[in-house]
Amino acid sequence: MAVITMREALNQAMREEMRRDEGVFLMGEEVAAYQGAYKVSKGLLEEFGDKRVVDSPITELGFAGLGVGAAMVGLRPIIEFMTFNFSILATDQIINSAAKMRYMSGGQFKIPIVFRGPNGSAFQVSSQHSQALESWYAHFPGLKVVMPSTPADAKGLLKSAIRDNDPVIFLEQERMYGNKGEVPDEEDFLVPLGVADVKREGTDCTVVARSMTVPLALKAAEELEKQGVSVEVIDPRTIRPLDIETIVNSVKKTNRVVIAEESHAFCGVGAELSAQIMEHAFDYLDAPVKRLSGADAPMPYAKNLERLALPDVERIVKAVREVSYLD
Amino acid sequence: MSELKVTPMRPRTQSEGASAGAGVAEERDERDRIDPAELQDEHEQRHQEQLKHIEHVDNETLLKMLYQMVLIRRFEEKSAESYTLGKIGGFCHLYIGQEAVAVGTLSALRPDDYVLTSYRDHGHALVMGTSPDEVMAELYGKIGGCSKGKGGSMHLFDADKHFLGGHGIVGGQIPLATGVAYATKYRGTDQATLVFFGEAAVNQGAFHESLNMAQLWKLPCVYICENNQYGMGTSLKRAMSISDVSQKAVAYGMAAEFVDGMDVLAVRAATERALERARKEYLPSLLEIRTYRFMGHSMSDPGHYRTRAEIERYQERDPIKVFGDNLREKGLLDDAGLKEIEGRVRAEVEHAVKFADESPEPPPEELFTDIYANPIKK
Secondary structure, eight states, X not given: OEEEEHHHHHHHHHHHHHHHOTTEEEEETTSSTTOOTTSXXXXXHHHHOTTTEEEOOSOHHHHHHHHHHHHHXXXXXXXXXXXXXXXXXXXXXXXXXITTHHHHTTSOOOOOOEEEEEOSOOSSOOGGGOOOOHHHHHTSTTOEEEOOOXXXXXXXXXXXXHHSSSOEEEEEOGGGTTOEEEEOOOTTOOOOTTOOEEEEOOSSXXXXXXTTHHHHHHHHHHHHHHTTOOEEEEEOSEEETTOHHHXXXXXXXXXXXXXXXXXXXXXXXXXXXXXXXXXXHGGGOSSOOEEEEEOSSOOOSSHHHHHHHSOOHHHHHHHHHHHTTOO | OOOOOOOSOOOOOOOTXXXXXXXXXXXXXXXXXXXXXXXXXXXXXXXXXXXXXXXXXXXXXXXXXXXXXXHHHHHHHHHHHHHHTTSSOSOOOOOTTOHHHHHHHHTTOOTTSEEEEOSOOHHHHHHHTOOHHHHHHHXXXXXXSTTTTSSOTTOOOBGGGTEEEEOOSTTTHHHHHHHHHHHHHHTTOOOOEEEEEEGGGGGSHHHHHHHHHHHHHTOOEEEEXXXXXXXXXXXXXXXXXXOOGGGGGGGGTOEXXXXXXXXXXXXXXXXXXXXXXXXXXXXXXXXXXXXXXXSOSSTTOOOTTSOHHHHHHXXXXXXXXXXXXXXXHTTSOOHHHHHHHHXXXXXXXXXXXXXXXXXXXXXXXXXXXXXXXXXXXX
């Protein structure tokens, strides 16, 4: 097993898939000559050339639509948004074209495109650059939404996403690009979409976390272990389609749930999880589902305020204790 | 930037004091008030050019083009009828008056070229080869429709014929087409992509983003603006600071041409020039094809924004009448020939209505099919 960073894992995934299939190409701002704004595409231009690794103008709506058009006739584009905040400009093409093309044509087209890039908080980049958009995109049938939290998941899921014949919104996290983790040395390591992962087993409380909150939840679980509380951490990995079965099985075991997320609570993925848990496991709950979400405010610049706006280990610990009626 | 040969017809420029008045048809620009005497020379010159164009095209193609224009016209008239009978729901955007654009442009294509257009797509679908049966059934929302009844009037698609739709968001098809052209160049083939949009779409950011990328990366895409002079109820004078659409290409260093859209062979010739550039040099072009829709924006448009007189003036230049008259002058068409064409068209359109009426509604399961190519079940 190799120990590599999240960014190296993503780089390997793209490299392997581009070697495997001539139709895969990467387009985005600074992905080629600059080696990637966050260095995720480092070295790809050198290996594959400028036909397959393409620096685009700052023209998100245009190049997102270009990607969808290319996908309609059989190429497999990877469209990078420097951050998903900028994907908002491209939303018309993602939601009205990519998500709908197959359905409104009665099944005549498939759109094997991946839109990827960092999503959610960064370091003091203020409100326009810190948005978590997963619930936006997960709202629409026709899209798949993936959020890896480890290098292994990132590599395996990105490879699967590229091979998937549907539009995949692949949400990374800038603050995790440097995180290290073990990645299997297999020649073709794939992680399937639509399958949640039990990141840590436990018996007293389930914490459903995703992306940035997964390492936080794992740290919180270690803290809680010392306090005599056994926490199970579930990482859905794919938001849509959601593997609710794995989550519900956990709730049936522990009877308590905390959802830890960076996004706002209102209409966030946590709201969806709460509704589905209530629907499928109502009789198993010993306490209401607790959502620990990002503050209901635009992200502030000031360091202390930003810290207040996001879930952290301390607050996850507190939330678990709360649903366990321990304080 | 290389120059395309520009046809003699010049676009009318907007007057200095263009009014920004209300939606009701206002006092027309002086030059729109056509003085027959002044324009007689120009009309005659155009007439002579049209006759010359006919000499460059074989008879079979000429008659096929006339047939297609008549087919579109009768099909659209029948659609209007069906709409008022409640058999077609939602939006229905008719192509009446613009037939020369679809027929002229698409007559220059190879079967392996690609086409995308807006929601005013019935004409394009028919010329690309989708059967009138499948188009009418789609309008009726039946399973026999080209999109299995799940698209409707605005979303006709025919993958086999390389007709890539039928798009509802104004200008949404423009970046898509740019991507299709990107893909054909990526693969090293000489296929071309044509994308149609109205003049109002030219104000969308997506148009500008696409033209920039196409010229920057040399993509074989032909951008065709069907300028029917009204974006729904807004005349182009009220929507554009510069109403000469072909001039927009200057900002991108792209070749452009202004074309008389009531003259089907002028449209064909301009398209051939643009296709040559796309295939031989991978260079894009912008064609502004000036045309006119005789009906409203859609079936629900009361049309208060233009005068009856203006519509009638354009109907004198009905592209089917103009083409038909020219073919007669050249001895290629007579009353019997036209009657035969109308008869065949009537039969096709009536068959389409029958097919659509008899085609079943999509079964309930169809609500949930075709959402994903790789559905993930647990």
